[in-house]
Amino acid sequence: MRTRQARLRPVHLAAGLSLFAVTLLAGVLVGSAGLPVGGVLKALLDRVPFVHVDSGLGVIDENVLFELRMPRALMAAMVGGMLALAGAGYQGVFRNPLADPYLLGAAGGAGVGATVVIALVPGDPGFGVPLAAFVGAIFGVFLSYALGRTAGRGNAATLVLAGVAVSSFLAAVQTFVQQMKTEELQRIFAWILGGVGSADWHQLGLVAPYSLVSTVVLLAHGRLLDVLSVGDEEAASLGLSAPRVRLVVLAAASLATACAVAVSGLIGFVGIVVPHAVRRLAGGSYRIVLPLSLLGGAAFLEVADLVARTVIKPGELPLGVVTAFVGGPFFVAVLRASRRQVDT
Template sequence: MSASAPPAGPRPSGGPAAASAAPAARPGRRGPSAAIAVGGGALALAAVVLLHLAHGRGGVGLGDLPALIAGDEHVRAVLLGGRLPRTLAGVVAGAAFAVSGALLQSAVRNPLAAPDTLGVTAGGYLAMVAATVTGLSFGDLPRGAIAFLGGLAAAAVVHAVAGGRNDSSHLVLAGVSVSLALSSVSALLVMLFEAETGAVFFWGHGSLAVADTDRSLTALPLLAVGLAGGLLLARGLDILGTGDDTARGLGVPVGRLRAGAVLLSVLLAAGAVAVTGPIGFIGLAAPHIVRLCGVRRHLLLLPAAALWGAGLLLAADLLARVTSPTGNEVPAGVVAALFGAPLFLVLARRLPVEPVAPGTAAPTRRGRRVPLGPVVAGGAILLGVLLAAGLLAGDVAVPPGELVALATGNGGDLARTVVAEYRLPRLLVAALAGAMLAVAGGIVQTVARNPMADLTVMGVSGGAGFGAALVLVALPMVPYAVLPVAAFAGAAAAFATAYGLSRRGGSVAPERLVLVGIGMFALTTAATNYLVTGAQFRTAQALRWLSGSTYARDTTDLLVLGVTTALAAVPLAVALRRIDLLALGEDTPRTLGLPLERTRLWVLALAVALAASAVAMVGTVAFVGLVAPHAARMLTGSRAHRLLPVAGLFGAALMVVADTVGRTVIAPAEIPSGLLAAVIGTPYFAWRLRRDRKG
């Protein structure tokens, strides 16, 4: 199941050695034959199809097949009218996702590549949601073509954000970051246009309950075209696995081959999304199962992956209906992620990582760095202006004169009630939470030496969300004050697990920690979605909290965050020089006498404590810890004593803007500030990374 490094010798170009998507069998051990892989996939698919058709309401099972043949209308309606469309959708979509993942893994030579990890499914889903809510007419253009355009655009964005690099940490982090951004935009559209989107939230997690025979039959030609195209590229993909230089030497047009495989992959993923919605990890797991059986050549790999992918998706749907915690149906995509995320963890843990070059987490331009004093002063002034604007704006407009009067102690009842008791505490909570997330993100980016590393996509926020959701669903009568404690415990457990799984040979490579953290993020997010979508209690509150919200935050929450910030100030000041040393790589800190592993652990633990405290108060907020440190680094450089204060100011400003806009745009209703923070910050993040790569 793990990806193996190539033989010793010159490393082929076009990506690190660790990025090979076709791990070789262990020396001296032969895997099962290709016939067993294909035959086993066919038998497994046949068995799960029968079980899938047999399960359901209506009192009809496989024993009623003779009645179907005899023309029983009730049996015919249940099996052919109700269950067969769902089964057909699972077969078509599962096969399409699996072949799509196999093509992507081979094209970029990355074993962690899949339609969901590289943003393709999220892009296709966003395109379909946007078409639904805007009412744009696409004429005869089918919904699969709309998803194809969205998926293709998302793949292009991921490539641009990753800077064309195929190494696992950069490519997958770029894919996860773009997926988070696109998912946030989709969630925002669903929230703003609830009447137009209907039950799209449930479908957005990937569900066979929305199966439609016509859509499945329409997607069949796409599956056939994608599979046939992949088989035509099979020989070239086999050679590409040996490296770009070798492939070029043998006459393979590497650029055209890779582009063709990616286009076919996006086409297949788009067709599957049009049938079932976005479903993750099928495209990751099915090709690895086939490779584990000893199949390497794509002429057999692609058809076998299609069989296993169809069986895996049907099995996930069957488990979703059988094991729902409350009897409510859980989307198949949630269960697929719940069982697929551990596979990602195993692959990430065993993957030989490419060491990141020592230095800054992102490029900086010498000669253009702004002095720290003016930057801090300007950031503080900007934050003050944004806070004042947030106090005035909202469902109830407050005249500026009332704000001045309140500041001088002469404010009226309106100013005291709306501003002092309601808006000011929540804005200050938003500012502190944003600053803590930004500082934590700056620490992680510097230690991991990766500009896309963040505790949100490394499992900490996901663990906090799972801890809170577990309390809300399993213990609905527990006081709300327990929620932050559960969130903090979940975040700490997620980080401890990720750190422990990342240890190999007595040390933790930052690159592996990032990849394992992504797996933890996927696992905890899937577990949270499983609880929330199947829950009958306080679901709306859970969804609001999981989207990141400062709603109803008061002086008590502000006091908790204030105390946490004060307690963290001293160890953070002590850690500044050590953070700079950790950014220099592995050898230099050891040469200077720094206990590398112990220092890295406690510095990261400090970042986790900051992020977990913020998440416990305002919920899961993505991208503040990504965007704010990156923007600060462009102005101040990478030294921690300059970077972290400015990042904190930028993070606070971003959260204040998100809170103000969120409670103003559709007042008296609110948009969760976490969604808006992602929507506001992500375009800047992608643009800066693209610009830095060009520079």
């Protein structure tokens, strides 16, 4: 019970915030056009209300900083934070270390919903993409959970297999929609490959309210997820409604997944890698795992985006490819560890 009663220590929070700040600054500084560190810091400080600092940057450099670099860096941070936070939330709901937005069908369902809107709605669909992605994410998770419960009482291996099956089915649906709307293939494929290269302030404004709501709800349920981790009967004896908590957390985690998928495409493994790293380093209480996963996910995807845009200059790797290189071996390690725990 000690880890479940643990609180977020200031040193862990400071480390998470520092890591996030450093990676965010790196995301702003790194690019084909070199920007001076001092000038960037002064330009950022100049945007603080009631603070006026001469950055020394020219008009072109300021446009590069605030119209290209900043939206991309903030979008990478938001997407990574939402995926990691959603992964931690799903793991708490299902009490399963392998639960992940990508593996549970949430990302696949969100992908189908977003693809349908992109293919069928002419012009800029606006809020329609995140809304359709949310509905699709809920549908994908529901299918995976229902199939896992029916086939094998919801154990870890069965849930993963159910998620893979549902994701494959949703991928087939997505392909069908693409073939029906071949004139939109370029837009759809650009979205599916995953990335934040086209991020702008308009996109950030569209998904920011969804991200804020899901973040607040999930962080507020950290203590309740700790209670759920000891079992439904003990939770009920403490006056906690386990079904209600699961429903709220499931909806919030799916909303977080939908926010990320709607603007970045399908990016896997963030929801497994980051929460497990946080548990290893800081402890297993969800009051610790949830906030540090948010910060760690933002930092992780910021670094992944830096790799994606620098490793094959002047080209750019899809962001999902970079996370898969890290997440694939990590997932195998987590699966092996889970099987050893079941065997013992």
